[in-house]
Amino acid sequence: MSKELSERKKKILHALVDLYISTGQPVSSADIQSKYLPEVSSATIRAELSALEALGYIEQPHTSAGRVPLKDAYKFYVDSIDGSNASNMLTDQETEFIRGSFFSRLGQIEDLSKEAAKIISDVTNYTSFVVDKSGDGNVTIDEIKLIPLKRGKAVVLIVTDKGMIADKAIDVKEDVKPEYIETAGKVLNKVFAGKTIDEIKEFDQKEIEQEIQGFKDIFDEVLGMLRMYISEHSSDNVFVEGALKMLDYPEYQNIDDAKQFLSVISDKDAVSEIILGDDDSIEFTVRIGKEDSGVDKCAIITAAYKVGDEVQGKAGVIGPERMDYKKVISVLDYIKKMFSSVLGSKLLNPFDDEE
């Protein structure tokens, strides 16, 4: 397998995957000959196909059928796509559509990811997902405020460096003086401000109690709330769009396969595990087949979007093994660029989310 393929074998293998991607049917020697290699006869191609089969690139579903690409064939095919000509794959309408949708709804970062997932799925017609790591544990708490309300309630405000704010009403005994609340707020701020959420997670109950003697009741509420905030936000945000589109492809006409696929894809944890598994340093990953991707009869293409060197999240597409790799990579590439640029400017001014 380490042996280099002859130029003609490459041509034939590429043609075969191309044809298989567009038709989904086993590809015959005649197909390849008529559409890709009219200069040689089908018999010659047959001989080459035989060789490629021996090399493990392709196989026959049965003796009298054409050939179907195997994992290695897809890998070969994907490797042959280089980013430069991939970006030409999108039509003007498509880039226009992507740009338009992307910038039309520049809301909070969560909306952005969701929107991106939607766009990807719309343009590619495959199931897409976006995992947003920005809610990760290393968010720093900027400021905590305790605001008294009517009726013996108060609100805790948490401002983080990522521009996120959490709030929840807590009880304060009616007879507590406003000054008490104010002081409590100041103490809270002193304890938490500047810390990351990861650090707070490890806070030892005892250690804290010393620091804020006498505010125990309020403090307990706030700590509980913080824990809740942590548990909600420390798991990555996962957006899946177009899950049903998979059912349009012949690979998933079987109801059991469809069910298995849908149940994986609708489990956010499973999705995030699948996606975040791979190496962050690689910008694009393509995984084909069950062992690689975790889902049967599927291929997954992911792109990491970064700001500077830090991976902010990943976007990807999950589709049939014979999916339109060129197009998907083009779309992801385009999205990635826009994402990085928008995120980049956003992080500098985390609260500027509307113009």
Place this chain on the structure above:
Amino acid sequence: MSKELSERKKKILHALVDLYISTGQPVSSADIQSKYLPEVSSATIRAELSALEALGYIEQPHTSAGRVPLKDAYKFYVDSIDGSNASNMLTDQETEFIRGSFFSRLGQIEDLSKEAAKIISDVTNYTSFVVDKSGDGNVTIDEIKLIPLKRGKAVVLIVTDKGMIADKAIDVKEDVKPEYIETAGKVLNKVFAGKTIDEIKEFDQKEIEQEIQGFKDIFDEVLGMLRMYISEHSSDNVFVEGALKMLDYPEYQNIDDAKQFLSVISDKDAVSEIILGDDDSIEFTVRIGKEDSGVDKCAIITAAYKVGDEVQGKAGVIGPERMDYKKVISVLDYIKKMFSSVLGSKLLNPFDDEE
């Protein structure tokens, strides 16, 4: 059809639906005879079935097949279930499970609905949904606060009578004095406090501008934010659980039907339209068939849960026409009771959502 059925016809019709629900196969006269009416012969039952067919209750898929219930048969069957013996349908384990799950996670109201949907789906093994109307337009704004933060930002707090709080950071020019913000907050409060969201929706831009001359910049931000809040919260919250379970039933082995079902059920607006269509005064509704339910080959059972006379939301189950009506009704009934009681106490103390 207005004519009363003979006692034996009723017995036979009931038996037929029972059998069909448990097997999903056309029911033959012999089936009914052996399991429900051994005292008469199958020939007699055949004669009765003939009559019931003429009355439009049942039909034969083809001449040499058994009978299958039609809409009217299901309706008859459902009518024969009375609440009192329905509640006996649940086993001790089941009630224990429901109660346990329900009270274990008494978080915010949203969580409660979601949890309820999950429980219903788990116990019945059908797809369930809960529509929560508590986010409706007639939420009153209790208090609005404007809190200055560092770095030229401020936060708007909206406290409603339903205990909900929305927040978002807005920009304030760095050079604005804290007193200015404070005054702005007071003005905002004066304008909005006590109003319902519905009323605010109709606010005329001009009318307001008069009132708060000079705070235009801040006010615009707040108004935009309020609009966003309204658009997010005025649509009802819909939770769907166990959508994939439908694929386990033979009715939905066909991939196209499955797709159609899933696409309806994953469109929250469509779901909420289906559910909220019917009369609020009726506690239970059962709708069978496409014309009734909006989804093909399905039956929908909904229960309205109320606090006092006000409908707070609806919970329901969507399943095959031949679903286990008794069990579903029992479960919904049980949930309804717990829901009403929990909600009742919650509304009195809207902020008490943790003990």
Place this chain on the structure above:
DNA sequence: TTTAGCACTCTATTGCTTTGACTGCTAACA
């Protein structure tokens, strides 16, 4: 009114045959 018995109908299953899409092989050719 009920029942037993029987003829009839229609689906589902099975096995068989035909068709057609490909291939692999071989022998001739450049």
Place this chain on the structure above:
DNA sequence: TGTTAGCAGTCAAAGCAATAGAGTGCTAAA
């Protein structure tokens, strides 16, 4: 030595006929 044409062989899929089985409706008798 590589390429090609031609042909025999293979196999899935489609079509078809025969059979089995499930269940009914009808009729005549109890």
